[in-house]
Amino acid sequence: MTAFLVVLVIILFGVAVWQMNKIFQLSKPEQDNTSEISTDQDNSLNGYLMLGFVIFIYVLLIACFWLWGDVLLPVSASEHGVEVDQLMLVSMALIFVVGIFTEWLLFYFAFKYRGKKGYKALYYVDNHKLEFIWTIIPVVVLAGLIIYGLFTWTDIMYVDEDEDPLIVELYAYQFDWRARYAGNDNTLGKANVRLIEGANQLGVDVSDTYAQDDKIVNELHLPVGRKVLFKMRSQDVLHSAYMPHFRAQMNCVPGMITQFGFTPSVTTEEMRLEDDVIAKVEKINEIRRKKSISLEAKGEEALETYEFDYLLLCNKICGNNHYNMQMKIVVETEKEYKAWLAQQATVASTLKK
Amino acid sequence: MSANSHDLAVDHHDDHGHHKETFITKYIFSQDHKMISKQYLITGLFMGFIGIAMSLLFRLQLAWPDKQFTVYEIFLGKWAEDGVMDPNMYLALVTIHGTIMVFFVLTAGLSGTFSNLLIPLQIGARDMASGFLNMVSYWLFFLSSIIMVLSLFVEAGPASVGWTIYPPLSALPQAMPGAGTGMTLWLVSMAIFIASSLLGSLNYIVTVLNLRTKGMSMTRLPLTIWSFFVTAIIGVVSFPVLLSAALMLIMDRSFGTSFFLSDIYIAGEVLHNQGGSPVLFEHLFWFLGHPEVYIIILPAMGLVSEIMATNSRKPIFGYRAMIASILAIAFLSTIVWGHHMFVSGMNPFLGSVFTFTTLLIAIPSAVKAFNWITTLWRGNLQMNTAMLFSIGFVSTFISGGLTGIILGDSALDINVHDTYFVVAHFHLVMGISALYGLLAGVYHWFPKMFEGKMLNKKLGYLHFWITAIGAYGVFFPMHFIGMAGLPRRYYTNTNFPYFDDLTDVNVVITFFAFFAAFGQLFFIYNFINSIFNGKKGPKNPWNSTTLEWTAEVKHIHGNWDGPIPEVHRGPYDYSKLDKDGNDYVIAGQDYVPQHVPLQDNEEELGH
Numbered sequence: 001m002t003a004f005l006v007v008l009v010i011i012l013f014g015v016a017v018w019q020m021n022k023i024f025q026l027s028k029p030e031q032d033n034t035s036e037i038s039t040d041q042d043n044s045l046n047g048y049l050m051l052g053f054v055i056f057i058y059v060l061l062i063a064c065f066w067l068w069g070d071v072l073l074p075v076s077a078s079e080h081g082v083e084v085d086q087l088m089l090v091s092m093a094l095i096f097v098v099g100i101f102t103e104w105l106l107f108y109f110a111f112k113y114r115g116k117k118g119y120k121a122l123y124y125v126d127n128h129k130l131e132f133i134w135t136i137i138p139v140v141v142l143a144g145l146i147i148y149g150l151f152t153w154t155d156i157m158y159v160d161e162d163e164d165p166l167i168v169e170l171y172a173y174q175f176d177w178r179a180r181y182a183g184n185d186n187t188l189g190k191a192n193v194r195l196i197e198g199a200n201q202l203g204v205d206v207s208d209t210y211a212q213d214d215k216i217v218n219e220l221h222l223p224v225g226r227k228v229l230f231k232m233r234s235q236d237v238l239h240s241a242y243m244p245h246f247r248a249q250m251n252c253v254p255g256m257i258t259q260f261g262f263t264p265s266v267t268t269e270e271m272r273l274e275d276d277v278i279a280k281v282e283k284i285n286e287i288r289r290k291k292s293i294s295l296e297a298k299g300e301e302a303l304e305t306y307e308f309d310y311l312l313l314c315n316k317i318c319g320n321n322h323y324n325m326q327m328k329i330v331v332e333t334e335k336e337y338k339a340w341l342a343q344q345a346t347v348a349s350t351l352k353k
Numbered sequence: 354m355s356a357n358s359h360d361l362a363v364d365h366h367d368d369h370g371h372h373k374e375t376f377i378t379k380y381i382f383s384q385d386h387k388m389i390s391k392q393y394l395i396t397g398l399f400m401g402f403i404g405i406a407m408s409l410l411f412r413l414q415l416a417w418p419d420k421q422f423t424v425y426e427i428f429l430g431k432w433a434e435d436g437v438m439d440p441n442m443y444l445a446l447v448t449i450h451g452t453i454m455v456f457f458v459l460t461a462g463l464s465g466t467f468s469n470l471l472i473p474l475q476i477g478a479r480d481m482a483s484g485f486l487n488m489v490s491y492w493l494f495f496l497s498s499i500i501m502v503l504s505l506f507v508e509a510g511p512a513s514v515g516w517t518i519y520p521p522l523s524a525l526p527q528a529m530p531g532a533g534t535g536m537t538l539w540l541v542s543m544a545i546f547i548a549s550s551l552l553g554s555l556n557y558i559v560t561v562l563n564l565r566t567k568g569m570s571m572t573r574l575p576l577t578i579w580s581f582f583v584t585a586i587i588g589v590v591s592f593p594v595l596l597s598a599a600l601m602l603i604m605d606r607s608f609g610t611s612f613f614l615s616d617i618y619i620a621g622e623v624l625h626n627q628g629g630s631p632v633l634f635e636h637l638f639w640f641l642g643h644p645e646v647y648i649i650i651l652p653a654m655g656l657v658s659e660i661m662a663t664n665s666r667k668p669i670f671g672y673r674a675m676i677a678s679i680l681a682i683a684f685l686s687t688i689v690w691g692h693h694m695f696v697s698g699m700n701p702f703l704g705s706v707f708t709f710t711t712l713l714i715a716i717p718s719a720v721k722a723f724n725w726i727t728t729l730w731r732g733n734l735q736m737n738t739a740m741l742f743s744i745g746f747v748s749t750f751i752s753g754g755l756t757g758i759i760l761g762d763s764a765l766d767i768n769v770h771d772t773y774f775v776v777a778h779f780h781l782v783m784g785i786s787a788l789y790g791l792l793a794g795v796y797h798w799f800p801k802m803f804e805g806k807m808l809n810k811k812l813g814y815l816h817f818w819i820t821a822i823g824a825y826g827v828f829f830p831m832h833f834i835g836m837a838g839l840p841r842r843y844y845t846n847t848n849f850p851y852f853d854d855l856t857d858v859n860v861v862i863t864f865f866a867f868f869a870a871f872g873q874l875f876f877i878y879n880f881i882n883s884i885f886n887g888k889k890g891p892k893n894p895w896n897s898t899t900l901e902w903t904a905e906v907k908h909i910h911g912n913w914d915g916p917i918p919e920v921h922r923g924p925y926d927y928s929k930l931d932k933d934g935n936d937y938v939i940a941g942q943d944y945v946p947q948h949v950p951l952q953d954n955e956e957e958l959g960h
Contacts, residue, residue, distance in 0.1 A: 004424050010867065014874040021812065021878070033890050036807035038737045046736035046814065048626050053821060057748075060829050068830065071837040071854050073768075081768075088765055093756040102722065102751050109729040110744050114736060121666040121928040122731040123941070130727070131674050131720065138719040145758065150705050152764035157701035174528065174619070193618035203618070229449025232698075236619040237522040238631055240696065240771065244838030247768040249696045253575065253631055254521055258698035286852045300698075306850040313769045316838040317515040318522060320440040320531040323843035 040116055047114025054107035058100070070283070073244055074276040077203055077266040077310065077331065080156045081247035087152050091145065111254060159261035168220070170312070171202050172232070172239035172252040175321035178202060179220045181341060184215025189347065193235055193254075200351050203235075212348040215341065220312060220329040222264045223337035229261040238332035242315035243329065245271070264331045271331075272308045281308050374910075382485030383490075387908050389491050390469035391494060391802055394795070396498055397462020398880070399750025404453035409870055411446045414438050415788040416856070418845035419699035432510065440844040444513035445531050449505065451516030452539070454784065455545025457501065457545055459649040461494050463791045464588075467652055468557050468581040470798060474901035475565025475575050477918060479911040482559040486552050493549035497542045504538035510540035514843060517642070520613040520634050524605045527620040537606070540599050547596045550604075554592075566900070568920035572676075575899050576669060577925040579676050582677050583683045584648050590687060591644040598637035605629070635697050639690035645956035646783045647686040651679060651752075653790020654721065657743040659924075661725060664740035665732030665899045666943050668925035671724045678717035678724075680915070685714045695763040696770050709763035715754070722751055733928070733943075737895065742793035744788050752825075753781025756832065771842075777828045781889030785824045788803070792816075792876070798901075799883065800894050805906040806887030807894060812879040816872055823869025830858050898946045901922055910934050918948035932956055 038046075076082050113121075159165060169180035169188050180202060182188045189211020195203035204211050232241055234252035239247055241260070242249045250260040271277055284306050292302035314325035332340070383389060412430070413422055421436030432442035469487065473480050481487045504511045514523040518539070526533040561582045565574075574582075601612040605626075613634040614626035645754025662669040669675060691699065691707030725747045734740065756778040759765045769775065799808045834855045839846060846852040846859070893902035900920070904912045927947040929938050931954040938945050938955045951957055 004422060007424060007867075010871050014871065014878075017875070018878050022882075029386075029388075034894075035588055036810045036888055036890055037894055038740075038810060039733050042810065042814070043734065046741060047734070049818060050525060053818075056822065057752075057825060057829075060825060064830055064833055068833045070857055071833060071858065073836065073838050084764055084768060088759070091759050091762065091765065095758060099755050102726065103748060105726050106729070106744065106751070109732075110734060113729060113732045113734050115666070115733045119733045121733040123668065123928045123930060124670060124727075124731065125668050125925075126671055126673075131671050131724075135720055138716045142712050142715055143760075145762065146709055149708055149712075149762040149764050153701065153705060153708065153762075156702065156764060156767070177537060180925065193616050194623050196618050216929045236617055237525065237528050238519050240836075242771075242840060244768060249767050249770055251697050252512070253698045254617050255627075255630060256632070256698060260696075280854065284850055287853045287856070288850065304558060305851075306853075313838075313840055316519070317444065317842045318446065320844075323440065323845055324848045325411065326849060349719045351714055 005245070038115075043115040047111045050107045050110040050114075050150040054103055056105060070276070070279055074271065074274055074280070076245070077245055077264055077271060078246040078248065078262040079265050080152075080262055081156065082115050082265075083152050087148060092150070094145070096143065111261045120215045154182055154260075157260075159227070159229050161229070161258070163227055164296060165229040165261055166223070167229055167231065168222075170220075170230050170241050170252065171235065172241065172314065172318075172325075173235035174237065174319050175314070177218070177220075177241075177314075177325070179217050179327070180204070181215040181217070181344070182210075183215060183346065185213060188231060189214050190232070196235075202233075204347055204351070206347065206351050212346065214347045215320075215344040216347065217344055218327065220327055221330065221337055221340050223334045224264050224267045224331050226334070227261060227263045229259060230282045232258045232260070237318050237320050239314050239325070240316035242313045243310065244313070245310050245329075249315060267331045267333065268308070268310060268329075269332075269341075271310070277308050289341040382488060383521060384480070384488045385908070385910055386469045386473050386481050386484070386487060387802065387912075389487055390466050390644025392491050393461060393469060393494070394802070396495060397458050397466060397958040399865075400453050400457040400498055400501075401462060402877075404450050404458060405870055405873065407446045407450040407453075409866060410438075411450070412863040412866045414443055414844070415846070417630075418847050418856075430521075430807060431716055438844075439531050440509055441513055443577070443840065443844040444515070445511045445535070448513050448516055448531070449501070449511050452512075452543075453501065455645065455649070456543070457498055457514060459783070459787045459791070460550065460728075461546070463555060463787060464581065464584055464648065464652045465491070465494065467577070467656060467798070468553070468585070469900060470802060471575075472557055472560050472581055473564070474801070474904055474912060475578050475899050475915045476561060476564060476569055476901050477920065478560060478564035479917070481556050482564060483556055486556050487652040488551045490552035490556065493552065497524055497546040497549060500538055500542035500545065504535050504542065507534045507538065509533045509535060511535040517638060518601060518602070519638075520605065520631050521617055521619075524602060524614055525617070525619055525624075526606075529576050536797055537603075540603050541608075544596060544599050547592045547599075548776075550588055550592050552569050554588040554686060558589070566917045566920055569845070569947075572673070573920055573923050576658040576672070576675055576679075577652075577655040579656075579679055582650045583679050587644045587651075587683050587686060588648050591641040591648075594637055595641035598634055598641075601637075601729055602634065611853075612854060632694070632697055632699055635694050636690070636699075639693045642684075642693065643690040644686045646779070647682060649787045650783050650790075651683070653787045653794075654679070656790050656797070657725070657746045658728075659899070660739045660743045661728050662925045662927060663797075663895050664735040664737055664743070665728055666735065666896075666927045666928075667728055667732040668923075668927055669724070670727040670730075672923065672925065673722055678720045680716040680855050682721075685717070685953035689714060689761075692763070693759050695766045701763075706756075708761060708763045708902075712758065714761075715758060718750075722747060722754075735800070735895070737796065738808065738810055738817055739793040739797035739812070739895075741821075742789045742796065745817065745824075745911050746789040746793065749781045749789065749824065750786045753778055753783070753786060753828075757782060767948040768838070771840055773831050773839050773841055775829035776841050777835055780831075781824075781828045783919040785828065787789075789820075792820075797895065800890050800906075801886070801901055803884055803887065804908055805889045805892070806883055807890040808883045808887065809879050812875045816875045816879065819875070820869055823865050823872060826865030827862050827869060830862055834858050868882045893946075896942075898926055898944050898945050900947055903946065903948055920947045921950045922947055929955070 112182045167182040171178040187210045189208040190205040232252040239252040310329035312327040425433035509530040604610040611626040611629040614629040617624045689711045692711040
């Protein structure tokens with residue numbers, strides 16, 4: 001309601017300005033035909049505003065970092081993510097230097113050379129040397145970035161299966177995730193949506209010998225320090241498996257199996273002890289406490305205290321519940337992981353009855 | 354070639370000069386490029402109004418996801434009972450906002466308006482090569498706009514699968530309500546839009562090639578014409594591909610084919626489709642989709658180059674380098690589409706190739722940015738509203754373009770793909786920038802469109818400064834929520850706790866969005882008011898060199914009352930000094946229009 005009133009006020013204010021301007025215009029005597037062309041006064045005013053504007057941009061930049069520097073993702077929880085973050089840092093540094101410098105030139109020139117009557121602009125058509133310089137500098141810098149980026153990309157995307165990575169299937173459907181562990185043989189059994197029937201939600205081929213020891217779960221547990229290769233499937237529409245803390249993402253495409261591999265390097269427990277994460281969790285809990293107070297006042301249940309967990313999110317529009325399609329990821333020690341996995345039922349025991 | 358066409362054009366004029374015009378042939382089914390340009394502009398602005406209004410609705414939702422707003426109920430009816438927005442409606446709003454802004458406002462409204470207005474006037478032609486096709490092009494655009502607007506009112510809601518309409522979501526009505534009739538209408542509307550765009554583009558290309566006046570060589574064309582010309586070429590190259598994708602999608606939807614579908618289990622049953630690939634659709638879509646962003650930004654670049662030179666009272670720096678970079682950007686734009694698909698499941702090697710080509714685009718873009726900045730250097734800047742928007746354009750083009758270095762790098766794209774970082778990037782670099790280009794063009798050429806009437810400058814200044822602050826206020830903080838890992842197209846970000854701390858940022862963004870939208874009210878008022886009550890300015894209000902200002906102020910069929918002026922020089926002879934360097938070439942006048950022959954005291958400089 002308040003927002004509606006705000007909108008109303010804004011609209012009414014607009015109408016008022018409109019009317020005032022109309023009156024103002026009607027009351028003005030007829031002027032010469034150059035009245036809508038900028039004068040020296042306008043040039044000067046806008047020149048100063050240009051200078052003010054570049055300062056506004058800088059202040060906005062600083063304010064954003066000051067206020068919201070803490071919302072950014074914490075340190076990478078995967079091995080390749082450290083390289084990605086490094087590349088990000090280099091690219092960001094470049095962007096900031098170039099951006100701050102060129103924006104300054106643009107607005108400073110706009111201020112410095114604001115028009116005055118009688119001032120002569122410089123007839124300056126071309127300068128091949130200058131143009132060569134600002135062509136060759138981007139060429140060199142970008143060549144460096146491209147090579148750096150391509151090495152990182154190749155490292156991430158080409159998974160060496162000889163390394164014996166842990167094979168896990170991520171299965172996406174409207175609007176949830178399932179994970180299928182390959183079991184002791186570390187080989188996933190065949191599966192196809194055509195085999196979906198009753199309890200066999202993932203369409204696993206129960207006659208396949210590789211499928212017998214597969215384990216289907218709805219919470220992803222990963223052992224720290226071991227390479228995991230995700231094989232992704234989708235049941236219905238496009239989904240995207242986005243694991244921001246691991247700097248990992250890959251679409252899940254119906255009709256094909258996509259893959260992405262990484263090595264988790266920080267357990268959930270360790271991540272919870274990171275300073276950034278502690279601060280972030282505290283901030284979120286503060287927000288939730290405030291919300292709880294108003295909820296309790298309405299007689300509703302208070303919100304639970306939040307604890308950090310890694311998340312798998314859907315990041316490709318997939319329907320009306322897209323915003324809530326997520327799964328918890330737990331990274332733990334090899335021992336904890338094995339203990340957890342041992343408790344999960346195999347396909348053979350759940351589907352073959 | 355151009356000499357002949359000049360004669361032909363005169364004949365053409367004589368043939369048609371004495372036609373009696375009725376209200377319908379003059380204002381509705383007009384074949385005159387100036388009227389068609391105004392029709393494009395007004396339709397485009399109207400669609401823009403809808404698009405921006407939609408963005409305000411979903412900005413409210415993002416800032417206060419738990420609050421109820423009566424305004425939802427007023428505009429969305431059954432989709433917002435008790436003032437709570439339906440998630441399907443949220444997706445519909447973002448989908449239609451994207452579609453309208455990209456295609457209807459920034460393609461048709463920008464390129465359609467100014468290509469039509471300026472191509473004949475700046476190259477010295479009586480009209481477009483085919484006035485009739487031009488008229489058909491506009492009316493097809495109008496028809497597609499009507500269908501798109503009508504789709505908002507269908508029972509199950511308009512298309513809501515994202516403006517990129519990736520199948521299978523867009524192919525399966527059982528996947529979500531917004532993939533039903535609304536989606537069909539979306540496809541029909543876009544198919545008609547593409548036909549309109551192709552007719553328009555072919556006309557622009559033919560006109561630029563054949564109807565230039567005597568002396569108007571390709572290297573004397575204003576940069577506006579170069580950019581419209583090249584834009585039309587990439588439109589002709591890439592739009593048909595979207596048409597084929599749309600047709601195949603229609604067949605998948607309605608006739609049971611499997612171009613994009615395979616192995617799908619939905620709503621309790623297995624579909625028969627097999628062998629298709631959604632990745633194929635992504636390739637086809639982005640084969641248009643990426644050039645499309647250049648179809649949007651190139652005309653804006655052309656307009657800005659022209660306006661900057663005029664208002665700096667200086668020639669554009671590096672005219673030939675500007676043309677070369679337009680051509681380079683246009684060429685590269687057709688071979689980078691894969692950077693939208695780094696994590697689509699396509700072969701990672703392709704990702705490497707597309708990273709390489711994508712980052713190359715930064716080079717011509719950097720050249721352009723530096724050339725604009727140098728154009729300002731030691732100029733005599735006339736701060737007309739159009740100039741302010743042009744400077745704003747360069748600013749947002751730089752700040753939005755730079756983040757492209759991150760998104761174009763496949764390794765970095767993995768973690769920011771489809772987050773708000775992308776949203777911030779493309780809104781700055783092509784949304785806001787192109788919008789600035791459009792607005793700069795409107796302020797600059799308003800007198801040409803409305804028979805000498807000018808827009809009010811004070812309201813113009815207010816409009817610019819509010820928009821400039823609002824735009825950065827919206828999209829700068831948006832990078833941060835993107836870097837925090839927040840996916841786009843989430844109806845609410847507080848359904849699970851991890852993103853709770855981003856709500857503050859969203860409130861700030863929404864505040865700035867309303868502030869910027871508020872600024873547009875000044876423009877709407879100024880625009881409508883000036884059409885009727887605008888003050889008449891001089892014939893050449895900005896002391897510009899190009900031919901359009903030599904045409905009659907009053908709109909006549911054929912543009913020039915007498916013969917078409919001949920061209921004797923390049924388009925940017927501002928502040929050129931005579932041989933001795935004492936005074937301007939024409940004493941006391943700091944510009945030499947293109948139709949003025951070489952003076953005795955002047956040195957010819959090829960540029």
